[in-house]
Structures are given as structure tokens and as C-alpha cells.
């Protein structure tokens with residue numbers, strides 16, 4: 001059987017287990033040009049929730065469809081040239097055991113790297129951190145770099161890449177334990193618990209020379225505080241807005257935009273990681289080398305069992321993860 005989670009209905013406010021519906025159906029048969037894939041590792045991303053809010057960089061989720069999500073899987077049967085049983089592939093076939101996928105929607109991956117690396121650090125997560133920081137943020141040695149959701153998948157890699165780039169690195173995260181972990185284990189210079197309140201004052205204390213690059217994963221109060229501390233010609237890389245995904249109605253944007261953007265000549269730029277996929281090989285090779293050399297600790301947070309996918313996603317909005325959260329199927 002093919003076990004699936006369907007997207008059942010739009011949440012009113014926060015997502016809950018009733019946002020999803022479990023079902024079991026027959027394993028699909030691949031047609032000419034298709035490949036039957038079996039899910040091995042399912043990526044849980046804050047964006048999964050944002051896709052419920054309406055059209056984003058992709059179409060909105062429709063109730064009744066299989067819940068979407070990025071997957072690493074294995075080819076079971078191929079009716080397309082270039083794919084053979086046992087190949088490791090990535091694609092967006094969502095929260096289910098099997099899918100018959102058009103071959104053009106699959107990307108072959110190496111069988112040499114562990115699946116835990118292919119689901120995040122050597123894929124979307126690592127590439128987002130790499131291109132968002134280095135290309136959009138453009139850090140220079142000696143800069144102060146602030147990153148929010150710093151103990152999460154993207155944030156934990158951004159901080160470590162910024163250290164490699166010779167920067168002073170500050171993170172924000174929920175809770176003192178996570179903040180201590182960022183400094184002790186991941187080499188951050190300082191970390192601020194945004195849930196403790198007074199985030200502007202706390203950040204000002206640990207960024208005495210201001211902020212040159214802010215890698216924004218959260219929007220919300222941390223963005224407000226960062227804007228006030230940005231240096232002249234600072235760069236804000238807008239990666240995501242996780243503080244506003246799991247809500248009934250997103251809060252209005254910061255009052256300091258555009259005033260501080262003008263007076264401080266700040267460049268605030270959004271990006272989607274796919275924008276950089278023509279340079280994917282180069283970035284993955286560097287990330288793999290930094291991980292192998294121990295310069296980046298690639299943190300993965302594995303939850304076992306497809307049946308636990310809803311709770312694993314809900315947990316992202318409660319901050320229960322450290323590093324890249326994925327479900328092993």
C-alpha cells in the first residue's frame with residue numbers, strides 16, 4: 001500500500017493534526033517517461049505552512065491533495081532513460097511512501113553521501129545558507145553578521161559559513177539552552193534569546209559596532225530590532241518570515257521601512273534558493289568540503305516514521321528542532 005498524508009483543510013490560525021488526513025491507497029504504476037520512487041527521507045520546512053496561505057513562489061496547496069514536500073528517495077522501477085532501480089533521487093512528491101514521477105521532475109543524487117546530508121545540508125538548506133549569505137548578504141571579513149532562527153536548519157549553517165568568511169557572528173534563537181548551544185557547539189560569538197523580551201537592547205549589547213549583514217529568517221520583532229542596529233550600507237538578506245507563517249493574519253511590516261532603509265542606505269533583498277541552481281554543483285562541493293573538514297557541523301534532527309510528519313512540522317513552529325528537521329520513512 002501507499003501510505004499518504006493529505007492536506008485536509010486550511011488551518012484557522014495554527015496548524016494542527018486535523019490540518020492533515022491519513023489515507024492508504026494502491027502503489028501507482030509508472031507510465032512511459034515516469035519513474036516509481038520510494039520515499040526515504042522527507043524534508044520538513046516552514047514553507048510547508050506558508051504554502052497554505054495562498055500563492056507564493058509556487059501555487060497554493062489545495063485541500064484533498066497529497067501534502068507537498070521535498071523528498072529524497074530511491075528508484076524502484078523506471079520507464080524513463082537515465083534512471084535505474086536503486087538510484088537516489090530528489091524531488092517534490094510530498095508526504096507519501098511512493099509516487100510515479102515524470103523523470104524531468106527528478107534530480108539524481110550521489111549514493112555516496114548519507115541521506116541525512118542529502119535532505120538538508122547538501123541540498124536546499126545548505127544552498128539557501130550559502131547563496132543567501134555569500135551572494136545576497138555579501139559579508140566582508142570583520143563584518144558583524146546577525147542571523148535569526150539561528151539554531152534551525154538554515155540559520156545554523158549561515159552562522160558557521162559567516163565564521164568561515166571571517167565575520168563576527170550573532171544569532172537569535174528561542175530559549176537560553178539553544179543560545180548556549182550556538183556559542184558552545186557552533187562557534188557563534190554571541191546569541192540572544194528573542195523569547196526573553198527586550199530583543200533590541202539585548203542585540204545592541206552584543207553588537208556594539210552595529211550590524212553589517214542581517215540574514216532574516218523570521219521577520220517580526222527581530223527584523224524590527226535589526227533595522228534599528230544596521231550600519232550604513234548594511235545588507236539584509238530576506239530569506240523567510242517564519243514568525244508570520246503559522247498565524248491567522250500576518251502582522252503589518254516594520255514601521256522603520258522605508259525610513260531607515262533610506263537614511264542608512266541599506267540594501268534589503270529577497271531571494272529564493274532556486275534562483276542560484278545553475279551554480280549548485282560549485283556550492284555543494286564547497287559545503288561538502290567544509291563539513292568533511294569539520295568547519296561546519298551539519299546538524300540534522302531526525303523524526304522516525306511517516307505517521308509523525310504532522311507533529312514534526314507543527315514542532316518547527318514551537319522551536320522543537322535543532323538543525324535540519326526531516327522525517328525518516
Ligand SMILES: NC(=O)c1ccc[n+]([C@@H]2O[C@H](COP(=O)([O-])OP(=O)(O)OC[C@H]3O[C@@H](n4cnc5c(N)ncnc54)[C@H](OP(=O)(O)O)[C@@H]3O)[C@@H](O)[C@H]2O)c1
Pocket residue numbers: 044045046047124125128149150151152153154155172173174175178217218220238239240241242243244271272273274316317318319320321322323324325
Ligand atoms: N528563500 C529560500 O529559498 C528559503 C529556502 C529555505 C528556507 N527558507 C526560509 O528560511 C527560514 C528558516 O527555515 P528552516 O528550514 O531553516 O527552518 P528552521 O529554522 O529549522 O525551523 C524553524 C525555526 O523557526 C523558529 N521559529 C518558529 N516560530 C518562530 C517565531 N514566531 N519567531 C521567531 N522564530 C520562530 C524556531 O526556532 P526558535 O526556537 O529559535 O524559535 C524553529 O526552529 C524560514 O523562514 C524558511 O521559510 C527560505
